Amino acid sequence: xALSLEELLKLPPEEMLKHNEKPTGEQLRHKxxxxxxxxxxxxxxxxxxxxxxxxxxxxxxxxxVENWHRIHYDLPFATNHDKLPGILVQGSWKQSIMASYLxxxxxxxxxxxxxxFQHRAMLVPGDILIVWGKVIKKYAKGGMGxxxxxxxxxxxxxxxxxxxxxxxxxxxxxxxxxxxPFVPPEE
Amino acid sequence: MxxxxxxxxxxxxxxxxxxxxxxxxxKWRIDPRHTVLRAxxxxxxxxxxxxxxxxxxxxxxxxxxxxxxxxxxxxxVDLVHEGGYIWKVG
Numbered sequence: 001x002a003l004s005l006e007e008l009l010k011l012p013p014e015e016m017l018k019h020n021e022k023p024t025g026e027q028l029r030h031k032x033x034x035x036x037x038x039x040x041x042x043x044x045x046x047x048x049x050x051x052x053x054x055x056x057x058x059x060x061x062x063x064x065v066e067n068w069h070r071i072h073y074d075l076p077f078a079t080n081h082d083k084l085p086g087i088l089v090q091g092s093w094k095q096s097i098m099a100s101y102l103x104x105x106x107x108x109x110x111x112x113x114x115x116x117f118q119h120r121a122m123l124v125p126g127d128i129l130i131v132w133g134k135v136i137k138k139y140a141k142g143g144m145g146x147x148x149x150x151x152x153x154x155x156x157x158x159x160x161x162x163x164x165x166x167x168x169x170x171x172x173x174x175x176x177x178x179x180x181p182f183v184p185p186e187e
Numbered sequence: 188m189x190x191x192x193x194x195x196x197x198x199x200x201x202x203x204x205x206x207x208x209x210x211x212x213x214k215w216r217i218d219p220r221h222t223v224l225r226a227x228x229x230x231x232x233x234x235x236x237x238x239x240x241x242x243x244x245x246x247x248x249x250x251x252x253x254x255x256x257x258x259x260x261x262x263x264v265d266l267v268h269e270g271g272y273i274w275k276v277g
Contacts, residue, residue: 079240080267080274083188085222
């Protein structure tokens with residue numbers, strides 16, 4: 001039985017990691033579709049847990065996306081020049097994780113349509129990150145199921161670093177497939 | 188923000204005790220405004236030096252006390268040489 005986000009945040013960090021619901025690649029390949037009909041308002045999505053973050057994680061991302069801003073890998077610069085609490089987890093990494101998270105939930109035949117979020121709290125090595133989502137509204141339109149979500153990425157202390165909202169389009173049970181590429185129905 | 192440097196006398200400190208005191212630390216970032224940056228230890232002289240970036244010295248002192256360390260002095264420093272650069276941190 002998966003823990004709720006609230007229950008998870010009461011655990012010590014080393015215990016949190018045991019409740020990671022991130023599927024393996026193999027599990028994703030065989031993932032069962034979540035249908036619009038199965039979703040209820042207030043329902044939580046599986047929570048993905050990353051970390052503890054290390055300088056290696058950060059440097060790998062900086063190298064991959066060629067972001068050479070020193071606040072992401074140069075600790076003396078980050079702490080002494082910018083007076084930051086450490087080198088910072090990249091916002092672009094967090095965005096990519098959030099997109100993967102929502103895509104994973106929608107797959108294989110749903111569509112992660114859109115998301116909007118803010119980068120608020122600074123995350124540093126040592127932090128454990130919990131990616132979460134919660135259904136706040138659902139409606140069917142044009143033979144497709146639209147699910148609006150509250151989303152975010154909290155650290156082990158429950159500090160929300162990335163509050164936002166997203167819309168995922170899921171197929172109706174027995175309904176037509178979500179078209180690819182997805183074209184939103186007209187208002 | 189300020190940079191604090193604490194000098195603590197810990198008679199008989201060993202590598203094991205130093206590691207034990209710091210391995211228990213879960214939050215180097217004490218709160219959004221205070222971060223312990225590094226700690227150094229002289230085993231032969233029984234001294235520990237700890238550096239903290241923050242606003243209130245009292246928050247740093249409390250963190251040291253939680254390690255069982257009572258600082259003999261805490262300096263507020265203005266300049267740091269590190270990584271080939273001189274940084275103004277005060």
